Amino acid sequence: MGLSAPPFSLLDFIAAKHSRIRTVATMILVPGRSKKQGTSLNKGKLKEEYLTVTTTAEMNERDMRRLKLSNGDKIRLKSDVGQAVVTCMGKKEEDLPSGMIFIPYGPSSSQLMGSDTAASGMPMSKHMEVEVTKVGS
Amino acid sequence: MSTTLLHLHTQPEVPLEAETLSPASIAGLSELGIEHLQVMHGNVRAKMGDFFKVTGKGTRDIHVEGDLSKVKMIGAGMSEGRVFVEGNVGMHIGIGMSGGEILVKGDATDWVGPEMSGGRITIEGNAGHMVGSAFRGQSTGITGGEIFIHGSVKNEVGNSMRRGLIAIGGDAGDFTAVSMRAGTVIVMGKVGVRTGAGMVRGTVVCFEEGSILPSFEYSCRYQPLFLRLYLIRLQEHGFGEKIMDKHLNGKYKRYSGDGVELNRGEILLFSGQ
Amino acid sequence: MPSELKIVNGRIYDPENNIDGDVRNLCIRDGKIVDSVSKTASRINAHGMVVMPGAIDIHCHIAGPKVNLARKLMPEDHRLDVHPKTKVTRSGTGGIVPSTFATGYRYATMGYTTAMEAAVPPITARHVLEELDDTPVIDKGFYVLLGNNAFLYKLLKEGRKKEFKEAIAWWVNSVHAYTVKLVNTGSDELWKGRKNANITDVNEQIDHYNITPAHVMESFIEAAHELGLPHPPHIHCNNLGHSGNISTTLDTMKAAQGRRAHMAHVQFHSFGGELNKNPVSGAREIIEYINDNENITADVGQVMFGQAAAMTADAPLAWMLRNVKFDKWVNADTECESGCGIIPFTYQESVYTHTLQWAMGLELFLMSKDPWRVLLSTDHPNGGSFMNYPKLIKLLMDSAYRKEALQHVNQKAIANTSLPELEREYTLNEIAIITRAGPARALGLKNKGHLGVGADADITIYTEDEDREQMFNAPRYVIKDGIPVIKDHEFVTDHKGKILHSKPGYNEDISGEIEPFFEDYYSVKFSNYAISDDYLHDHEEIPTNPKS
Amino acid sequence: MPQASKTRPKESKNLKIVKDATCTFCGCVCDDMELTVDLDEHRITKAKNACVLGRAWFYEHTLEDRPVVLIDGKEATLEEGMDEAAQILVDAKFPITYGLSDCPCEAQRVAVDIMDTINGNIDTTTSVCHGPSGMAFQGVGESTATLGEIKNRADLVIYWGGNPAESHPRHFTRYAVTPKGMFIPNGKKDRTVVLIDVRKTPSTPVADIFVQVKPGKDFELLWALRALVKGKKISEDIEEQTGVSREILDDLVQRMKNCQFGVLFMGMGLTMTRGRHFNSGAVYSLAADLNEFTHFVAKPVRGHGNVTGADNVVAWQTGYPFGVNFNRGYPRFNPGEFTTSDVLARGEADAAMIVASDPASNFAKKAIAHLEKIPVISMDVKETHTTRLSRVRFAVATYGINTGGTVYRMDDVPISLRPAFDSPFPTDQEVLEGICQRVKKLLSGKKARVAA
Amino acid sequence: MKINKTEITDTFAEAFAMWGARVVITADSKQWARAAAASMTGFATSVIRCKLEAAVECEIPPEATPDRRPGVSVLLFTMSSKAIAGQLIDRIGQCVMTCPTTAAFNGLESDKTVSVGGKLRFFGDGYQISKLMNGRRLWRIPIMEGEFLIEDSFGIQPAVGGGNLIIMGSSQRIALRAATAASNAMREVAGVFLPFPQGVVGSGSKIGSRYKSMIASTNDSYCPTLRSISDKGVLPDNVAAVYEVVVDGLSEDVVKLAMCRGIHAAAAKAPQIITAGNYGGELGKYKFHLHEILNNT
Incomplete structure (x- = not known):
């Protein structure tokens, strides 16, 4: 039995709040682990493979179309505390909700993370609001 | 009324733990005696005089000047007297305080008044997380006293508080009054999410609409008379601009909760005249 | 160069050697008591002081996964009781579950030089050994929890008694345990497999195995007897904390059929009355049975008012307590081996059951006819901290103090005990028995608990004080392995104690039986399970006395 | 591969x-x-x-051609490195140690000793991993089990906020989903697997039921489940709030209450998002609530090889699992005050010893900026951003490959390592012991730091 | 001594030690506060039969009440400190809590307090909520209109009951005019109240009776109709009617002040005689000598 929540769109919701859409959008960045990140980490964090893996962001294809992005385009992610330029890759709409970006943990995601831990020791490492801008192909 | 003046002349390099900067410790001491009080500069034992110029012998009232944002535990354990700080303060201001008054003319950071049981702390600026909160593992937070923050605060205001009044003139972060046992938290600005999560008893008042957890239930829109008493008291303590007639005379939406606990707490959201 | 020490003019209490307060000298060389030492030996003048062997705690919970969970669980408790370092000792935190260093030092500051961790699931024994290595000053060992072991149950179900015995020996060897521990035998399967149920009777069938707790306990007692373990099975009976559990406790003692068995924290198992009603004291029935049956040893598990922590392999018990007081609760299931429950707890004078338990413990002590077999413990931290021992000693030695204490407790509870009529006062000699010589004998520790030639030079020297609590709270000197660790109440050096363990002999073939079971039902490889000798550090093997 | x-x-x-x-x-x-x-x-x-x-x-993890020690980028001997490290630590007023999740317990024990000796501050990667779960544990406790018990008994397995297929690939196959166990004779067929996450991941296909929760709404969903389990009402807009319908929630509640042995595994999707320790606390509380109906446990799925060992070692030596400060000669604990991310971001630490971790790439910018300002000692098997900014860097052998020792699995089960081949590099333990001896020597006698 | 034409007898009013409490009733409007106060002070004229003497002390403007709503202050006296709590609980419970929009606050700072809200809270049937503000504990009792708010504890203090003036006039009209004037003047004094209707007593009593069941009976000495029958007759010939003005107060001083003002106000209306009632000084703790009051107040 496969119950599944209906799709919903964060982007639509956010779009209603921000009028300037198309090439700039506010999205939720969720960094996490991936197999590639895990395997490349063992080679070395200063090695190219790891750097490539941790600077590749996944995005819903519909969002990419809306932002006029295609696979391999460079985008700038900007949060309250920093920014990072990463490469974007499309994901099927049913696999990644609209409005969300996934990126493997690494120096790029750290650049965007605030230092406040809310008296827990843990910075908010997942779920960051970022502004997405296309910077080049 | 005479006061003892402590002026910060040297900024600490690392956090300075100065629980001796309190009426409880300086009372009756000479200037020299106060300068010789021990403080901890990181892992190094130091003297009050290494950082502060002291004027006047130890009285019940202390006046402190300087940017004390690296100075922790000011007013620790005080039961009487007054501490007046002209500047920012570090963590754990008023820790374990049972009486007297602390007034800070600047910002505070995390843990304002932990383990407080009486007295009053007023912060004219902003404060950080864990204002009037329990330390981790404690099932009971503050057991009395009043904490008045005129600016904004961050998360977990009044975590597990058992008694007392916390008033926030500005905004509060997430988990306001989380696991509250009883007592009152009044937020005059916006609140973050998950207000009152796990509260057993007690009252959270918000002047602005906020999100309500699914385990809280709406009960009515009414004028809580008791709240007028609190608001009048707060008007008398410098919140006059924030608390308007509409707040005194208006209606509040009452949500009872937390359903996962005893369900005897309440969130009161201001909802106009 | 040999290290020599001579303690002169002390009043010596050494019950094992029938010395009851005589003024004598003690000679020590290289950590052992000897006949004489050279003139260059350093001296301690113990004139007017009381000299006893170092005390031994036969039952406490001081190391391992459950203890560490409890530590992590209670930062608020540590915060209020810090343990600062000194120039020679490490820092730590105290409270009801102290850190390892604080545990060792605090035992030492009360004159204890040996303590036995009473409940260790074998799969986590490596953890226990690591912690014990960080527990300074005292010697220590542990009892391995085998009473709910799925593989052993399988053998019993199949009626393979010989393999059962071999497997026990394999386990004791593999984890470097001292003896076996049985806790609420048979309950684990019901707890984990039948939605938190519990065994209620020693003759009840255990799910899936067609055996009963009584049968399991009998089999263990028999196997331990045949293996000649230095200490018999250490048994935490069924139905702990339930009214009327005395019948279970009596049934359990009878199951020993005259063979040696140790009943742990017997106070918790001396409840009279009817199930689900208020308990009354059943201490008299229990102690009379123990008095009459020399095969039984017991530790009391005295309850002391104040902070405690239920910390037990008896998971259903912790669950019951959790439903009384909805506070933080830990449950930890260990695959094929054990359960565990932890609850912070406070014993209050005003509460009926708490007072009753306090009184029952004292009744057991005061009605005991053989101090060699009814030993002092609080089941730390279940009945209260080991730090309460001096106060407990005062309660036993000072009837006026006891009467005064009786005024402040729940009177309804006291009315259901015979404590007010008990006038007995323990003597210093008897205290030396229940805290030193008795535990040593029960444990089969020939070199401990006495001050005869050849004994370990673990010695405490007290300044005599009418207030026995004060006296036992702070020995003037504590000598461990011949080295004065505490002088004039202060630590003068750090010291590492050793691990005490036993190595019952067995036929290696048994591992061929166990290995397939591991492959099927354990989550670690069989070859990674047994613990290498590296984890023993300083250790001493206590010899077994096999019967076959 | x-x-x-x-x-x-x-x-x-x-x-x-x-x-x-x-x-x-x-x-x-x-x-x-x-x-x-x-x-x-x-x-x-x-x-x-x-x-x-x-x-x-x-x-x-092969043997790389690296100098054993670099001081200020120049090659030095091991002894010189340890001398320099000891001096840095002794000179500091607020020295910190951080990391320790990728080294054996034997090394971790020495690291705590060093910090106890110099009255420093010790923290492990726990604080940015399942530290929040540790804090939640301190608040509500935990019903837990070893992984073998889950293999043997769990007929309902719920993963929340985690993606084991990519982070812990064998969690499914060796412990919790596919293996056959004592009372789970048919393996996965005998279990119901539920996955709760904000997105579909490579773990999703393993689930019988996938529940997609709106980002940042885990706590609300957990709280609603708690209320339903307790038979309480929940607000009608639950689907709007969390993205999960009432029908799905009711179904989940029935399954949880009726299973024989349930387990809730939580990932960092809970600990690292808004709510942090409260998210974990909600999971623990939900599991505790469920024990009124059946047997239920909850477990964090912990990350690094020996991060659980670090928790255990620091806890048994100090009483607290992470974020421990010895400035006053005894341990104190307060996450947010003594946790590394915070003491760096606030610019408080004045020297740092980083063992087997890489804060210079994982921490927030502000924290990294401070790390760049203070003397850093690092020990790592590979070059990292952290080793690069260190004043003293030790190249060490890899635990489990070159060295033995004890590690703790995520369920607190201790395991001894079997090294595969020797390394010319020293072990973390050896370097730490060398530093510890030197520090003790520097602080012997009158210079000894005692309690204040 | 004479004021204007009125003779002030050289005698004293004999008064008794009582225990007093002050309840501040607030409500959304003056009318509801008054209604509650009227109800609460009904049947509270004399301890002899009512077990309590009570009356409105004054009305309080919104700016002076704890919740900034219109308020009424009520004083309530009983003979013993034990009796007062029960009276407060009954009367607040039956007369204030039942009255729309009201709340009840303690109006006396005192070291000695009795639990009132602390008992009335049980009306909340377990749903009551306690609030502790600045050392004052309040109870919120859920009721049909919303919440009833009452303070947990009320201060009580020793008080004075039975201060009096006896006003004799040449006609009933003159005597009543003088008594009414006295009453009005006396009620202006803070801390006192006049327990009888409008403060004036037309049927003063003496202690005892020829009937066993009566502990008090008509004050025959002052009854004009008995002038010739009663052997104790004290009424001068020119007196046609007598009124008593009874005053209770929180202290001797306020009673004296009230009596002084009362004498002057009454005297201005020219009754024949102003005197006071006593029992020869045997029964009461306090003696208020009229001349002394007039000279010293």
Whole structure:
């Protein structure tokens, strides 16, 4: 039995709040682990493979179309505390909700993370609001 | 009324733990005696005089000047007297305080008044997380006293508080009054999410609409008379601009909760005249 | 160069050697008591002081996964009781579950030089050994929890008694345990497999195995007897904390059929009355049975008012307590081996059951006819901290103090005990028995608990004080392995104690039986399970006395 | 792993097989590795039973040509490195130690000793991993079990906010989903697997039920489940709030209450998002609530090989699991005050010893900026951003590959390591012991730091 | 001594030690506060039969009440400190809590307090909520209109009951005019109240009776109709009617002040005689000598 929540769109919701859409959008960045990140980490964090893996962001294809992005385009992610330029890759709409970006943990995601831990020791490492801008192909 | 003046002349390099900067410790001491009080500069034992110029012998009232944002535990354990700080303060201001008054003319950071049981702390600026909160593992937070923050605060205001009044003139972060046992938290600005999560008893008042957890239930829109008493008291303590007639005379939406606990707490959201 | 020490003019209490307060000298060389030492030996003048062997705690919970969970669980408790370092000792935190260093030092500051961790699931024994290595000053060992072991149950179900015995020996060897521990035998399967149920009777069938707790306990007692373990099975009976559990406790003692068995924290198992009603004291029935049956040893598990922590392999018990007081609760299931429950707890004078338990413990002590077999413990931290021992000693030695204490407790509870009529006062000699010589004998520790030639030079020297609590709270000197660790109440050096363990002999073939079971039902490889000798550090093997 | 196999050299003759070795890459700490070691090449050529991450771990940890010690970028001897490190630590007023999740307990114990000796501050990667779960544990406790118990008994397995297929690949296959157990004779067929996450991941296909929660709404969903389990009402807009319909919630509640032995595994999707420790606390509380109806446990799925060991060591030595400060000569604990991310971001630490971790790439910008300003001592098997900014850097042997020792699996089960081949690099433990001895010497006698 | 034409007898009013409490009733409007106060002070004229003497002390403007709503202050006296709590609980419970929009606050700072809200809270049937503000504990009792707010504890203090003036006039009209004037003046004094209707007593009593069941009976000495029958007759010939003005107060001083003002106000209306009632000084703790009051107040 496969119950599944209906799709919903964060982007639509956010779009209603921000009028300037198309090439700039506010999205939720969720960094996490991936197999590639895990395997490349063992080679070395200063090695190219790891750097490539941790600077590749996944995005819903519909969002990419809306932002006029295609696979391999460079985008700038900007949060309250920093920014990072990463490469974007499309994901099927049913696999990644609209409005969300996934990126493997690494120096790029750290650049965007605030230092406040809310008296827990843990910075908010997942779920960051970022502004997405296309910077080049 | 005479006061003892402590002026910060040297900024600490690392956090300075100065629980001796309190009426409880300086009372009756000479200037020299106060300068010789021990403080901890990181892992190094130091003297009050290494950082502060002291004027006047130890009285019940202390006046402190300087940017004390690296100075922790000011007013620790005080039961009487007054501490007046002209500047920012570090963590754990008023820790374990049972009486007297602390007034800070600047910002505070995390843990304002932990383990407080009486007295009053007023912060004219902003404060950080864990204002009037329990330390981790404690099932009971503050057991009395009043904490008045005129600016904004961050998360977990009044975590597990058992008694007392916390008033926030500005905004509060997430988990306001989380696991509250009883007592009152009044937020005059916006609140973050998950207000009152796990509260057993007690009252959270918000002047602005906020999100309500699914385990809280709406009960009515009414004028809580008791709240007028609190608001009048707060008007008398410098919140006059924030608390308007509409707040005194208006209606509040009452949500009872937390359903996962005893369900005897309440969130009161201001909802106009 | 040999290290020599001579303690002169002390009043010596050494019950094992029938010395009851005589003024004598003690000679020590290289950590052992000897006949004489050279003139260059350093001296301690113990004139007017009381000299006893170092005390031994036969039952406490001081190391391992459950203890560490409890530590992590209670930062608020540590915060209020810090343990600062000194120039020679490490820092730590105290409270009801102290850190390892604080545990060792605090035992030492009360004159204890040996303590036995009473409940260790074998799969986590490596953890226990690591912690014990960080527990300074005292010697220590542990009892391995085998009473709910799925593989052993399988053998019993199949009626393979010989393999059962071999497997026990394999386990004791593999984890470097001292003896076996049985806790609420048979309950684990019901707890984990039948939605938190519990065994209620020693003759009840255990799910899936067609055996009963009584049968399991009998089999263990028999196997331990045949293996000649230095200490018999250490048994935490069924139905702990339930009214009327005395019948279970009596049934359990009878199951020993005259063979040696140790009943742990017997106070918790001396409840009279009817199930689900208020308990009354059943201490008299229990102690009379123990008095009459020399095969039984017991530790009391005295309850002391104040902070405690239920910390037990008896998971259903912790669950019951959790439903009384909805506070933080830990449950930890260990695959094929054990359960565990932890609850912070406070014993209050005003509460009926708490007072009753306090009184029952004292009744057991005061009605005991053989101090060699009814030993002092609080089941730390279940009945209260080991730090309460001096106060407990005062309660036993000072009837006026006891009467005064009786005024402040729940009177309804006291009315259901015979404590007010008990006038007995323990003597210093008897205290030396229940805290030193008795535990040593029960444990089969020939070199401990006495001050005869050849004994370990673990010695405490007290300044005599009418207030026995004060006296036992702070020995003037504590000598461990011949080295004065505490002088004039202060630590003068750090010291590492050793691990005490036993190595019952067995036929290696048994591992061929166990290995397939591991492959099927354990989550670690069989070859990674047994613990290498590296984890023993300083250790001493206590010899077994096999019967076959 | 095709890339690794491409770089693998032709098999030489000097081979050794290590059976039942342990992989320390992730918190699964699988101890059933069969390693083929090329002793001439000093590398592992085959890691039978290892997952994709484990294979990378074993294949990639070869002996690199690096100096053992660099001081200010210049090569130095081990002794010089340890001297310099000890001096830095002793000179500091607020020295910190951080990391420790990728080294054995024996090394961790020495690290705590050093900080106790110098009245420093010690914290582990726990604080940015499941530290929030540790804090939640301190608030409400935990019903938990070893992984073997889950293999043997769990008929309802729920993963919340985690993606084990990519972070802990063998969690499914060795412990919790597919293996057959004592009362789970048919493996996965006898279990119901539920996955709750904000997005579909490679773990999703394993689930019988996938519940997609709106980002940042885990707590609300957990709270609603708690209320339903207790038979309380919940607000009608629950689907709007969380993205999960009432029908799905009711179904989930029934399954949880009626199962024989349930388990809730939580990932960092809970601890690292808004709510942090409260999210974990909600999971623990939900599991505790469910014990009124059946047997239920909850477990964090912990990350690094020995992060659980770090928790245990720090806890048994100090009473607290992480974020411990010794400034006053005894341990104190307060997450947010003594946790590394905070003491760096606030600019408080004045020297740092980083063992087996890489804060310079994982921490927030502000914290990294401060790390760049203070003297740093680092120990790592590879070059990292942290080793690069260190004043004293030690290249060390890899635990579990070159060295033995004890590690704790995510369920607190301790396991001894079986090293595969020797390394010319010192172990973390040796370096730490060298520093510890030196620090003790520098602070002996009158200079000893005592309690204040 | 004479004021204007009125003779002030050289005698004293004999008064008794009582225990007093002050309840501040607030409500959304003056009317509801008054209604509650009227109800609460009904049947509270004399301890002899009512067990309590009570009356409105004054009305309080919104700016002076704890919740900034219109308020009424009520004083309530009983003979013993034990009796007062029960009276407060009954009367607040039946007369204030039942009255729309009201709340009840303690109006006396005192070291000695009795639990009132602390008992009335049980009306909340377990749903009551306690609030502790600045050392004052308040109870919120859920009721049909919303919440009833009452303070947990009320201060009580020793008080004075039975201060009096006896006003004799040449006609009933003159005597009543003088008594009414006295009453009005006396009620202006803070801390006192006049327990009888409008403060004036037309049927003063003496202690005892020829009937066993009566502890008090008509004050025959002052009854004009008995001038010739009663042997104790004290009424001068020119007196046609007598009124008594009874005053209770929180202290001797306020009673004296009230009596002083009362004498002057009454005297201005020219009754024949102003005197006071006593029992020869045997029964009461306090003696208020009229001349002394007039000279010293």
